[in-house]
Amino acid sequence: MSSIDIVYELDLKDGINVREPLSLLDQRVRSLIAEALDDVALAIEDVAKEKAGFKTGNLRRNILRERALLDSTGAINAHVGVARTAPYAIWHHEGTGIFGKYHRRITPTAGNVLVFRDSAKGGRLVFARSVKGQRANPFMRDAYLLVKNTVADARFRKLAHDIGNLS
Numbered sequence: 070m071s072s073i074d075i076v077y078e079l080d081l082k083d084g085i086n087v088r089e090p091l092s093l094l095d096q097r098v099r100s101l102i103a104e105a106l107d108d109v110a111l112a113i114e115d116v117a118k119e120k121a122g123f124k125t126g127n128l129r130r131n132i133l134r135e136r137a138l139l140d141s142t143g144a145i146n147a148h149v150g151v152a153r154t155a156p157y158a159i160w161h162h163e164g165t166g167i168f169g170k171y172h173r174r175i176t177p178t179a180g181n182v183l184v185f186r187d188s189a190k191g192g193r194l195v196f197a198r199s200v201k202g203q204r205a206n207p208f209m210r211d212a213y214l215l216v217k218n219t220v221a222d223a224r225f226r227k228l229a230h231d232i233g234n235l236s
Contacts, residue, residue: 098232102145105228106137110147112220117149118210122161124188132209133153151209162209166202174199 089168114134121128137147151158166175176199177183187195 097235099139099145101231101235103137103139103147105224106145106147108224109216109221110137110149113149113212113218116215117208120206120208120211122206122208128155128158128161131158134228149213160181160203162198162205162207164203164205168202168204175202191235 111134112133117132118129121132123129128151131152132149133152134149135147137145160169163169167173175183182196182198183200184194184196206207216224
């Protein structure tokens with residue numbers, strides 16, 4: 070996600086205490102930014118869950134977001150990703166075999182054949198010398214791009230309006 074830099078330029082008059090009002094304004098601005106980032110992260114999470122493959126539901130359950138927080142550098146960050154309890158998510162996202170990184174068929178490393186149950190064939194045991202692999206389903210990338218081009222633009226315009234109306 071992109072960062073937002075806000076710079077305060079003040080012309081201070083002698084005898085006016087502006088520290089307290091600025092602190093309150095700063096907290097309200099941070100709160101508005103965090104709300105906007107949470108809204109965008111929630112939208113990405115929802116779209117990613119719709120686009121992710123579904124067999125057992127484990128992958129969709131493990132697409133999670135972390136609420137927007139202020140980090141040590143002063144930036145406000147929100148995160149959306151897949152929990153470690155679905156380690157196969159990267160293969161689902163990037164593809165395997167001829168559709169993956171190495172662009173070659175999957176072959177057995179021990180023995181002469183691969184053995185697996187094919188759910189498309191009613192759970193029947195299948196023996197194969199090689200398989201093509203799985204096509205990529207870049208659900209996280211697609212979710213990010215869709216939300217970035219629709220929801221995020223509108224939400225950040227609303228954020229700019231809200232910040233502009235602070236008093």
